[in-house]
Amino acid sequence: MLAISPAQAFVRFAIDSGVLRFGDFTTKAGRQSPYFFNAGLFNDGHKLLQLAQFYANAIVASGIQFDMVFGPAYKGIVLAAAVSMELARLGRNVPFAYNRKEAKDHGEGGTLVGAPLEGRVLIIDDVISAGTAVRESIAIISAAGATPYALAIALDRQEKATENGRDVPHSAVQYVQNALGLQVCKVATLADILGVLEHDADSGHLAQYRDRVQAYRQQYGV
Template sequence: MELDTGAAHGGAPDAALAQEFVQFCVDAGVLRFGEFKTKAGRLSPYFFNAGLFDDGAKLGRLAQFYAKALVASGIGFDMIFGPAYKGIPLGAAVSIELARLGRNVPFAYNRKEAKDHGEGGTLVGAPLKGRVLIVDDVMSAGTAARESIALIRAAGATPHAIAIALDRQEKATEVGPDGLVRDVDHSAVQYVQRELGMQVCTIARLADLLQYLTTHAGGEADAHRERVLAYRQRYGVS
């Protein structure tokens, strides 16, 4: 886990691991097909709800996927940060799994509201220092990532990399001067890599989901694949 090539990670995940992860998410009901409205107001033919990793067995296996992807990525880091709220249990679970594998690293998270008693402040856990790995579920607009980066920098540490479960590989959005929301020509992951210079580790991408639907061809899978493919053609990034 100490290896760090310095290159921008976030390329294609391990194919076998990605397919195993997509199958796990489908079986767990975390990945669903239908019609779902995203934060950007788009009607998506699939939905990834990390909140449904809702028991010890699911969360433990999810942490194993994160750990395997991180080891394969070669990204080095000194501690883990879990952004409120979904990132808190994710970061904690990943830190436990890494410790089980012999890589014990400090862990911290933030509150949405500052605490005015006890230890106070918005940060909880180990002091933020060194190269920090942010662990979250997905990046849509990148808003949560930017908030985490600001917190980490304010504490004097380095926001070094982000680990996410699923890269939707779709255009991010921004609010223009006129107050209207519009698509941009990059994804949130690409923005973090290109503009912020951070490394990104993903367990699976939209391309892996399409591969899964192709492998499981027939019946509903074919219809799901056509809808997901049409969505990617409209909103996807390369």
């Protein structure tokens, strides 16, 4: 059997965890997608531990330099905490912070929790579809006097983004890189999903989805 890459190992982990599913799904853009990725289903301690390991290994391998991590509410809160712990285990101990949606008027107050935002900040989230959440994070980080520097996500769908209900020639990740100026670290991509489906083509149960996912990529891919 051919060896698989760390990204493809993550795809298999997502499938085994029920996070990545195949079938008929409607995306936020109204597209009929043959697959769906729901990171909220990494919902027990063991899955979260493995998820953090995949993130941390991808971040270290990317070579991106940063001084702290930031998790945007709400999914990013758990991700930032878990990934910072795994980075520390790998010998890269950095502070982390996150925001809350509603400002507190007692205690420490405000919307930010954790370490002070300073230096080069790595934002950690699950997926991005339009870049809205990233822009909000950039505004928070910049307002605190820190530098929004990079973004780490679990999956890059590698498909055209939509603006005002219309397809545009770039993906959300490309928008973040080119328009917002952030480096992006991706644990896996749609190409890695297809790689797993291709790997499974001869005998596995995933083979039935390969052609549909490939057709989707040909129609919407970048």
